[in-house]
Amino acid sequence: MLEVDVHMAYMDQQHLDGANHTAAHAMKQKSIFDKQVMWSHAGEVIFEPGQLVQIYANATDMTMASSRKLVLKWSAPRQVVSRISNSYTLTSLEGFPIKGLFHAQQLRRFIP
Secondary structure (H helix, E strand, O other): OHHHHHHHHHHHHHHHHHHHHHHHHHHHHHHHHHHHHHHOOOOOOOOOOOOEEEEEOHHHOOOOOHHHOOOOOEOOOEEEEEEEOOEEEEEOOOOOEEEEEEEHHHEEEOOO
């Protein structure tokens, strides 16, 4: 019975080591990404509630159909309601909520 307990403890330690390695790798990648964002042309992009933004429609990016070449990539103006980390909830200009969260990379400031 003692051997079983030793092997179970060893297995538990292996799981903890794997989780620790995964967390350390994720933190390293996050710091690299943050540095790239800060050094980029746009820098960190934060939208305030009430600000007008447009949503990028990336569904047609990889389409080879010629009928999709002239389709607009940016939506009509939308209004920012709230921010959750790097994602935003939006409404239409009439005040109707738009389903889902939109990441900051999908949005740009609306300039009339």
